[in-house]
Amino acid sequence: MKAAVLVFPGINRERDMARTLRLVSGKEPAMVWHADHELPAGTDLVVVPGGFSYGDYLRCGAIAARSPIMNAVRSFAAKGGLVLGVCNGFQILCESGLLPGVLMRNENLRFICRDVFLKVERSDLPFTRGYNAGQVIRVPVAHGEGNYIADGETIARLEGEGRVVFRYASPDGMIDPNWNHNGAINAIAGIVNEGGNVLGMMPHPENHVEAIVGNTDGRGLFAGLAEALEKAA
Amino acid sequence: MKARVTVTLKTGILDPQGKAIEGALRSLGVDGVASVRQGKVFDVEIETADPKKAEALLNEAADKLLANTVIENYRVEVLG
Numbered sequence: 001m002k003a004a005v006l007v008f009p010g011i012n013r014e015r016d017m018a019r020t021l022r023l024v025s026g027k028e029p030a031m032v033w034h035a036d037h038e039l040p041a042g043t044d045l046v047v048v049p050g051g052f053s054y055g056d057y058l059r060c061g062a063i064a065a066r067s068p069i070m071n072a073v074r075s076f077a078a079k080g081g082l083v084l085g086v087c088n089g090f091q092i093l094c095e096s097g098l099l100p101g102v103l104m105r106n107e108n109l110r111f112i113c114r115d116v117f118l119k120v121e122r123s124d125l126p127f128t129r130g131y132n133a134g135q136v137i138r139v140p141v142a143h144g145e146g147n148y149i150a151d152g153e154t155i156a157r158l159e160g161e162g163r164v165v166f167r168y169a170s171p172d173g174m175i176d177p178n179w180n181h182n183g184a185i186n187a188i189a190g191i192v193n194e195g196g197n198v199l200g201m202m203p204h205p206e207n208h209v210e211a212i213v214g215n216t217d218g219r220g221l222f223a224g225l226a227e228a229l230e231k232a233a
Numbered sequence: 234m235k236a237r238v239t240v241t242l243k244t245g246i247l248d249p250q251g252k253a254i255e256g257a258l259r260s261l262g263v264d265g266v267a268s269v270r271q272g273k274v275f276d277v278e279i280e281t282a283d284p285k286k287a288e289a290l291l292n293e294a295a296d297k298l299l300a301n302t303v304i305e306n307y308r309v310e311v312l313g
Contacts, residue, residue, distance in 0.1 A: 059301055066298060102303050109249050150303065
């Protein structure tokens with residue numbers, strides 16, 4: 001794995017992400033500044049971390065999505081390169097056009113910071129090969145704007161093509177409005193692009209990879225990615 | 234020249250902030266408000282003096298950055 005973690009002004013989860021990538025893959029990721037025009041040579045995974053890029057000015061992720069490095073990420077993704085966006089990273093991927101839809105203000109208007117349960121819808125992606133389809137994992141969320149929405153046609157296409165990868169669920173995997181904490185349409189917590197190589201998700205799997213924090217359910221995502229990339233190399 | 238771009242949520246897009254403001258107005262006793270939708274206003278100064286060019290530039294700014302056309306509409310006005 002030769003990961004690049006993007007760093008924008010106002011991002012604050014890049015070190016959690018780098019720590020997780022290092023712990024799980026054994027390799028040090030590159031930290032890449034938003035004003036750079038190119039990814040480091042040999043990059044095989046781009047991670048857009050969480051935080052508050054540009055203080056969430058204008059719209060969450062809107063300004064970061066237009067920064068120079070994102071052009072490099074767009075061409076990397078177009079060639080099939082793996083891109084993972086978490087939280088603000090998901091918002092940035094939507095704003096940059098790499099993923100469809102928008103993350104709106106949470107339905108209850110509150111910033112939500114707690115553990116949630118996610119149903120993993122499919123296990124055949126590099127991002128989810130560390131899980132079984134239908135498995136429920138417990139990971140934290142911390143966001144004020146995570147309420148996913150897109151036009152009806154886009155939602156139908158996402159569902160029809162199996163591109164909803166994670167859904168907010170009950171601990172036993174039931175999709176239920178009571179467990180859909182931010183009001184996202186169809187309880188959508190994470191989606192992939194058409195090629196299945198760009199994943200955006202609101203929850204933070206990188207924060208549940210060490211036994212010392214009480215839960216390691218997020219580890220599967222990074223371990224699966226490391227494995228997939230090793231095989232490809 | 235001066236110009237203004239107004240960005241509003243598309244019809245049918247849920248606006249929880251507008252709803253909260255609506256509720257606050259009601260609790261303040263401001264009666265007769267049927268609904269509130271929150272939007273954004275950008276006051277922009279433009280270098281050109283040509284209103285046609287100004288309008289084209291503002292449309293470009295709105296399309297590229299000021300509005301997310303998945304959920305928002307925008308209107309540009311050249312104020313002179």
